[in-house]
Amino acid sequence: MARILLVDDEPRMLSLMNSLLKAEGYDVMSVQDGNKARDLLNTEIFDLMISDIRMTPINGMELLKISRGVRPTMPVIILTAFGSVETAIEAMKLGTFDYVTKPFKMDELLITIQRALEYSRALSENLELKEELVGRYKFENIVAESPAMRHVCEMIKRVAPADTTVLITGESGTGKELVAKAIHAYSRRKDKRFLAVNCAALPEALLESEMFGHMKGSFTGASANKEGLFETASGGTLFLDEISSMPIGIQGKLLRVLQEKEIRRVGGNDDISIDVRVIAATNTSLESLIQQGKFREDLYYRLSVIPIEIKPLRDRQDDILPLVYHILRHETPEGKDLPKLLPETKDMLERYTWPGNVRELENAVKHAITFSVEGKITPDVLPPRILNQIQPLAKPNASTDPASDPYRNKSLKSFLREREREYLEQVLSLSKGDKEQAAKSLKISLATLYRKLPGAPE
Ligand SMILES: Nc1ncnc2c1ncn2[C@@H]1O[C@H](COP(=O)(O)OP(=O)(O)OP(=O)(O)O)[C@@H](O)[C@H]1O
Ligand SMILES: [Mg+2]
Known part of the structure; x- marks a missing residue:
């Protein structure tokens, strides 16, 4: 049974939530006084904290900070008055799971609680999942990590x-x-x-x-x-x-x-x-x-x-990687491992300007999955227009280590073939995927184009 710490200095609200959550089968500890809540956080283990934000002498923000110190993975739901979204956004930055604005419907709170508990369960089952759950603040499948998107x-x-x-x-x-x-x-x-x-x-x-x-x-x-x-x-x-x-x-x-x-x-x-x-x-x-x-x-x-x-994606960088993981999850069949994003790839994705915004990002991730080898997304499998704009950060010893040279041991044929494919991708993207038009501008037949596209036999 999930254990919930409930903090609110309004006695009527507190007792109402207390009885409703108990009726739902949760093990609830409800306190009116922030000091007491702080002591409990230091001495007991809870699966979730739900706290009002405006309280004296210790307010919800302070409790949140304390909880981050003692139990960083415990999800926290903040209750906030209608209209004080700014505070809620501040709280989200400190790692709150979600916030609910008062007055709220009990159903809404219950759903948020369920999601929070599922999230913490997944987190404790597999800490590896942590990275994938970066996009935890999801709303109708909308990834929103940046303050602008949360707004x-x-x-x-x-x-x-x-x-x-x-x-x-x-x-x-x-x-x-x-x-x-x-x-x-x-x-x-x-x-x-x-x-x-x-x-x-x-x-x-x-x-x-x-x-x-x-x-x-x-x-x-x-x-x-x-x-x-x-x-x-x-x-x-x-x-x-x-x-x-x-x-x-x-x-x-x-x-x-x-x-x-x-x-x-x-x-x-x-x-x-x-x-x-x-x-x-x-x-x-x-x-x-x-x-x-x-x-x-x-x-x-x-x-x-x-x-x-x-806002355009380039102005909300915080959303880029969570979106990438969101798309990777979407594109990976159930039960299969997510492809692994190498740090250099993440860095390039974050530095690119995304003129086509999330749609372009979706296409880029799909492209990268198609070309990835052994489940690894390396910078070189990103679409050519990203590679043309963004140089990978030099790795230490990169220039002295011949093994890091992507062209090492490549035959001229396979080098040319790789370059040809990049060029084809570029032309195809200019013709918005219209293969007939692309073949025309390349002055080759449609059949030849198909033969040269990724997936065709070498
Ligand atoms: N914040 C987000 N979280 C998850 N997916 C997103 C997000 N923003 C956009 N997408 C996805 O990006 C794609 C493009 O989004 P959408 O079609 O809504 O954009 P649009 O602004 O209507 O574009 P256009 O102006 O070209 O019509 C869709 O597949 C959508 O699901
Ligand atoms: Mg549209």
């Missing part, structure tokens, strides 16, 4: 329950869609649909009928009535991706929909009321589009009731 998770938790429109901004590949899905998953709409439409992918007329639906005969090809995404997503969430590309004519219609909560199908006369939450995303600044007269200012204000900005 995004906090925003998700806060805005999800409301029905407000959210505008997510961030460079390509930063995780905008992932965040939109998490908001949906944490909202009361979670059992209804999450539908997405890419505003850049369709010409104006099609986009309009896709969003609002149309009536039979309203345009050539409209052979039957069709409901639009706003109707189909009823009760759920509609994700308007690349909203910056939405033609100005549709922007006006969307604004009306957001204000009136009604749509009218193309060619229709009836107003149909709808209940849909709208989340929009953009990777270009809407402000500058407004100045150029390409985006309606009034729509911008409607959409950005709650703005969430996702």
Whole structure:
């Protein structure tokens, strides 16, 4: 039975949590006084501590520091008042497992407790796992170790329950869609649909009928009535991706929909009321589009009731390795060992600038897995564009030790072949994986390209 130390100076809260946790079968020791908690931490062993943050004379932060000293692997859950996220983030930096904002639902706390206990179990079963668990702060599969990304998770938790429109901004590949899905998953709409439409992918007329639906005969090809995404997503969430590309004519219609909560199908006369939450995303600044007269200012204000900005990966280095492990775990079949990341490789991954953000990182890790030898991810199996930008740090004696030379004992044929593959990878990535286009620009046949690609026989 897991043993929990519960600390809160509010007696009613303390006794309520005490009885609920006992009812769940936990062995609970609850104390109101921080001094007493400190003594207990020094003399007894607990599997988990749950502590309020604002207490006198010893507050939760101090208890957390004490616990790090005596039992560094014991997970700690911090209870914090709604709105004091900054303190919670400070606590996370000191190694708190998670925090729960008051007032909270008991279910939420119970789930966090379960996760914390699972985490500490895994940790004590195998300390080797420690490295893989760097990405322990996970939220709907969102890796968030950096303060910037934790803030995004906090925003998700806060805005999800409301029905407000959210505008997510961030460079390509930063995780905008992932965040939109998490908001949906944490909202009361979670059992209804999450539908997405890419505003850049369709010409104006099609986009309009896709969003609002149309009536039979309203345009050539409209052979039957069709409901639009706003109707189909009823009760759920509609994700308007690349909203910056939405033609100005549709922007006006969307604004009306957001204000009136009604749509009218193309060619229709009836107003149909709808209940849909709208989340929009953009990777270009809407402000500058407004100045150029390409985006309606009034729509911008409607959409950005709650703005969430996702920083580029290069500005949140703390997320890089946890993301790498997250992807490695995802790509490794169950029961198999994770490939091992060599320190030089980690260093290069952390120093690269990731213009394509997390999506580029995903591709790089998959590439590295494909080329890894004996389960080791060495720097030379990273994609060429990373190798071209980042020089591995010189290892001690590297220049004097001939064994460290990657080209030693290589035949000219295998050297050329390696270089050829790197070049092919580069061309393929420029053509976004389109092999036909790549073959054309290389002036070779598609069959030859296939033969030369990784996986083909030597
Ligand atoms: N913090 C994160 N944790 C785990 N996976 C992430 C994270 N951020 C992004 N990803 C993954 O990276 C990939 C790209 O994310 P997503 O498609 O959400 O980005 P995007 O901002 O919508 O990109 P684009 O602008 O190109 O459409 C996805 O596979 C997503 O799961
Ligand atoms: Mg996207």
